Amino acid sequence: MLFSASAHLSMDVQHVLHVLSNFPVLSKIEFIDCLRFIRFCCLVKESLKFHSPDQRQPPANIPSHIAETLASILNWRISVVEICWTALKAVIWAHEDMNATIEEVNLYNSQALN
Numbered sequence: 001m002l003f004s005a006s007a008h009l010s011m012d013v014q015h016v017l018h019v020l021s022n023f024p025v026l027s028k029i030e031f032i033d034c035l036r037f038i039r040f041c042c043l044v045k046e047s048l049k050f051h052s053p054d055q056r057q058p059p060a061n062i063p064s065h066i067a068e069t070l071a072s073i074l075n076w077r078i079s080v081v082e083i084c085w086t087a088l089k090a091v092i093w094a095h096e097d098m099n100a101t102i103e104e105v106n107l108y109n110s111q112a113l114n
Contacts, residue, residue, distance in 0.1 A: 016091060023087045025080070033074055037084050040070055041092045043100045043108055058089035065112075072111045 020026050020034065041048070044066055051059040062070075062085035064078075071078045100108075 016088070019087050019091060023083055025083055026087060029076075029080070029084070033076075034084070034088075037070065037074060037081075038088060038092055038095065039098065039100065039104060040073060040108060041085070041088070042095050042098050043104060045092065045097075058093040061085070062089075069108065069112045072114070073107060 016034065016038075017031075020029075026034075041062075048059060048063070048066065049055040051063050062082060067078050067081045067085070070076070070081045074081070076084075
């Protein structure tokens with residue numbers, strides 16, 4: 001199982017839902033996929049820091065190679081990944097480090113290397 005209810009996500013669900021409500025195109029995304037997006041972004045947060053002039057702030061845009069990998073993993077269009085990044089980058093950046101599952105790491109790596 002790539003994402004379990006027991007996976008630690010210390011964020012305010014209401015806050016995430018509020019952020020998503022500002023982006024109507026994301027209303028069709030299932031919440032579990034939104035959580036998976038957040039987890040995978042947290043997984044590559046160290047890589048994302050290289051694309052930000054101030055590493056305390058998320059990059060304005062998600063790098064294309066990461067967007068392509070996330071699109072493949074989540075079966076989303078790249079434009080949806082980009083909008084989701086715009087909507088959730090502050091949540092992702094504020095999120096504490098997480099322990100990815102072996103399945104998440106393997107899935108991300110297998111898609112990133114394709």
